[in-house]
Amino acid sequence: MKSLKKYKITSILICAILHSFIYTSCIDRLDFIGTTEEGQLVIYGLLTDSGEKQIVTISRTSLLGLAPKGVPGAEVFLLTDSGEKIRYFDIGNGVYELINYKVNDGKRYSLEVIFENNTYRSSFESLPKATGEDNLSFTFKNEPFNNESPEPVFTVSTECTFPETPEPIFIRWLVEETYLWERIWLPCVGWCPPPPPNCFISDLIEPNRLNLFDGSNTGTRNTSLVLGKRQVDNSFISIFFVSVRQLSINREAFIYWEKIKIAVSNQGSLFDIPPAPVFGNIYNAANPNERVLGYFEVAKEKITRISTNRGDVPFFLNRPCEFIVGKPASEYTAECIECDERARGKKWTTIEPPWWNEN
Template identity: 35%
Template sequence: MTKRKITGLFIVLLAFNSCVEQIDFKLDKAENERLIVSGLLTDLDEPQIVYLSLTTSIDREPLLVDGNYTLDDKPRPFPAAQVKLVDETTGSTWYYQQPNPGVYVLEGFRHESPDARYYLEVSSGGWDFRSVPQAIPEVIGSDELSFSFERTRSEDNPDAAQVVIRTEATLPDQVGDYYLRWMVDNAYYWDLTFFPNPFNTPPPPCVVFGFPEPERITLVNGDLLDAPGTKITQIVAKKLVDQSFLSRHYFNVRQLSISKDAYEYWRRVREIVNNTGSVFDTPPAPIKGNMYSVNDPDEVVLGYFEVSKAKMTRIYTTLADVPYYLEKICEYQPGKARDQYDPTCLTCGAFPNSVMYFPSWWFDQ
């Protein structure tokens, strides 16, 4: 999967075989760059991912892009770190690898002991940062997903089409002492243009990954409910209907059982998003995460390393489900020059996050 452009302060990451979700906030320029640590560790059998980036600063150096120097305020990937996961109860250590700048991936991790308490350690030069040790919660609910196609207002279009993903969630069978969060990514098959050729060879498969609604933060505080095992209905994602619905389009829903501290972190993020009306507005102050400096208690480290129990549920749509007409923009047309096709019709690499193979779970349903 190609590297996704990082565009903000709080970058929330999780893996589907890898996926990235992102919520952005601007930050006033400081004298020194600050490290942003964003990651999620779950008990699912999948790559565990941490992203490291640096905020802007007054003394930021220009960046060479396509032969030109540019200066912007966006966080930049930070590739010069050693990242490791440690179980403080046993001392077991796992090291992350860096396939792309700022992207640190841990393959083959297995959560085996309920007594384990994990923390992340990030080291680089004079930096030595750690997260607060956390245990993976033991309880979680379940999801039964459904979708519906509806009309909505979108900018200047009062009759836009969207798909709405809902869950009928069964809560954990206990009273209180649990906290839940839902995160959704999507993946769809994209038909590249099949140009006639002597061997009648079709283009390779193209699967594109994304996030339907990264600013949506869906939370449940079990301490506020006296309803063990009860079912509740939640909207977990919405997405405007476009050509991505011409073929199979998956919505991968993770229910995460998180700590109380993580719940409070996300509640504050949601409060800022709701109060400002936009995830791109400037918050009154950075939200304190769970990362700290081992050597300097005054050092500011942004972001959050989250440890959670997770349950994955998937649902997909096909063209037959869509009650609206969708134009097939990549169909071959005799006489139409290749350079007249949209770049996304010619190569899967035109999408920021794509692969030319089917994920292992693609045909499970």
């Protein structure tokens, strides 16, 4: 049962992180009340100063540790301490989106969700003032990762420097990969269509790894940290970008993520604290006894990128989609023809990201 409880927490965490690409105000201790129940509401929102889409996800927990199910049909609003109320748009599957909203340093923000005659709110949070400066690097080497024996592994790390500020800095990092996948242009007779556009495929690297820095208990202004690892495969055949989202968060949000990290890392020994739901800053305004999972956090964001290509990889990479004269179209695998087949559920587009050639 302990491994099942652990998986339930992990699935909720991964779901929230993936949607942020991609959770009552009292969070000074971890409430252990047993296993996550089926149908518990999970509300997660991330508001940043990046100027990009702001996302809120609403879901309900499922049995057997399965990923939460998206909840559409809610009314979702961003509230400010000056009385503004801005609506998020329901784009389906429990995802709500706010576009072109400029976060103001001088305001405090809260989330309001109206669903099934209940009103859920978060505590107000303000935008932190400072971020660190990431200096990214990567390595390729043989080491144990998913297996006990060594295997080719790609690792991205940071040397992060923080400014001198009167207020402590709390940091959380998210790491996303985006790689180029070239599709086959099949031979044809007569009029031929233009070559198909390439695929740009994105995913989080180790979404269940929580990279945190607490600047309140140390005088150091820098830290060295491994941000993520993944197996080396043919995703590295062409250009491979890593985008590191550094989120400067408030103390309360840091405490929440630190408790999540403890719960997810728990291995279930006799002397460990048992895994259990971690409650954040969202509550039912009319029924404070309802246990609501998730968090609404306001973060100052900085994105740093690093890229690699085939010439950096010291391992053999299989090329499944090389064009061979005379080879029938039926003998090429589906991933050589369609982006969706290659992506296998990951995000993809045929539009080159605006930052693609910045390095």
